[in-house]
Amino acid sequence: MRNRFALFALATLLLFATSSLHAADERKIRLLNVSLHPLFTLASSAIRGQLHSRADVSRCLIVGFFGGYGFYESKIAAGRGDIRTALVIANVASSLTSNVAAGRHPLARLGVTIGPTRTEFSTVFEQDRSAFVYIGVSAYESVALMRMRSASDKMEWRDGLIAFRKHEPYHGDGRAFGGFTYGVFPGTQYGAADSTWNHEVIHAIQAMQRDSFEPSYRTWFRRRQQQSPRFKLVRLEPLSLGVFPSINDGFVDRQDYTDRWTEIEAWRLAQGRPPR
Ligand SMILES: [Zn+2]
Numbered sequence: 001m002r003n004r005f006a007l008f009a010l011a012t013l014l015l016f017a018t019s020s021l022h023a024a025d026e027r028k029i030r031l032l033n034v035s036l037h038p039l040f041t042l043a044s045s046a047i048r049g050q051l052h053s054r055a056d057v058s059r060c061l062i063v064g065f066f067g068g069y070g071f072y073e074s075k076i077a078a079g080r081g082d083i084r085t086a087l088v089i090a091n092v093a094s095s096l097t098s099n100v101a102a103g104r105h106p107l108a109r110l111g112v113t114i115g116p117t118r119t120e121f122s123t124v125f126e127q128d129r130s131a132f133v134y135i136g137v138s139a140y141e142s143v144a145l146m147r148m149r150s151a152s153d154k155m156e157w158r159d160g161l162i163a164f165r166k167h168e169p170y171h172g173d174g175r176a177f178g179g180f181t182y183g184v185f186p187g188t189q190y191g192a193a194d195s196t197w198n199h200e201v202i203h204a205i206q207a208m209q210r211d212s213f214e215p216s217y218r219t220w221f222r223r224r225q226q227q228s229p230r231f232k233l234v235r236l237e238p239l240s241l242g243v244f245p246s247i248n249d250g251f252v253d254r255q256d257y258t259d260r261w262t263e264i265e266a267w268r269l270a271q272g273r274p275p276r
Helices: 002-018 026-047 054-079 083-101 139-151 194-211 243-254 261-270
Strands: 109-114 117-122 131-137 154-158 161-166 170-172 175-177 179-182 185-189 232-236
Touching: 026 054, 026 083, 026 261, 054 083, 054 194, 054 261, 083 109, 083 117, 083 194, 131 139, 139 161, 139 179, 139 185, 139 194, 170 179, 179 194, 185 194, 194 243, 194 261
Parallel strands: 131 232, 161 185
Antiparallel strands: 109 117, 117 131, 154 161, 170 175, 179 185
C-alpha cells in the first residue's frame, strides 16, 4: 500500500510540474488547489501507514478538499493584502491537513506556524492526547531561515510573519527581483510595491501548504512511534525533515521562472497577470 501511494504522489508531482498553466485564472487555481491538495493529503497519510480502510481514504480526500480550499482562500486574501486573515486561514487549513494525514480527528489539534516551528494545541477532539501543546521543528524551514538571513539585510516581524528586507534587489536565476522567498520567509526590497509583499506572502503560504503534508523523520526511516508516551504539558515532536518541500523544489528549480506553478499562482493572485 505504501509504495503504491508514494509512486502515485510522485506521478502527481510530475503532472503538477509539467502542465502548461500560463493561462491559469482564479478558477483554475482553485480547481488545482482543491484537487491536488487532497491527493497529497492521501499520499501523506499512506506514507505514514494510516490508511486502513476505505473510510480512511474518503476522510483524507474530503478533509483534504477543505484543506485545499482553505489554502486557496488564504492565497486570495494574501493577494489582496489581507495578510493576517490569510495566515489565520492557512494555519487552520494546515491543521486540518496534518491532523487527517496523521489519522487524527480533523480538529484534534490547532496549530500555528512561526518561522521553522509549528506549535499545536490539543483540542477536545483529540483522543489519547500525550500533551496539551506539541512543538515541532522543520529542518527544511530552519535551512530556509538561514538562507534568507544571508541573502537579506534585516530580519523583522511583519503582519504575523518573520520577514526580511534588503536595500539592493534579490538575485536568482540570473534575474533581479524586488522580492524573494525561501520556505515560509518572505523578503522584499525597501521601497517595493505592496503587491510585491503580497506576492511573497503567497509563496510563504505555498510553503506552509507543502509543509502540512510532511510527517516526522521517523516515518521516512520507518521508526515506530512510541505506543503510549507519558503525558506531558508540552511535548517536543520528532524533527520533520522537509521531504515534500524538497521534492517540490527539485521540480520547480528545473523550470523557467515564468513556467513555475508557484509563480503563476502568486502573480495571478497578487498582480492579476501571468509571470514576466
Ligand atoms: Zn514569485
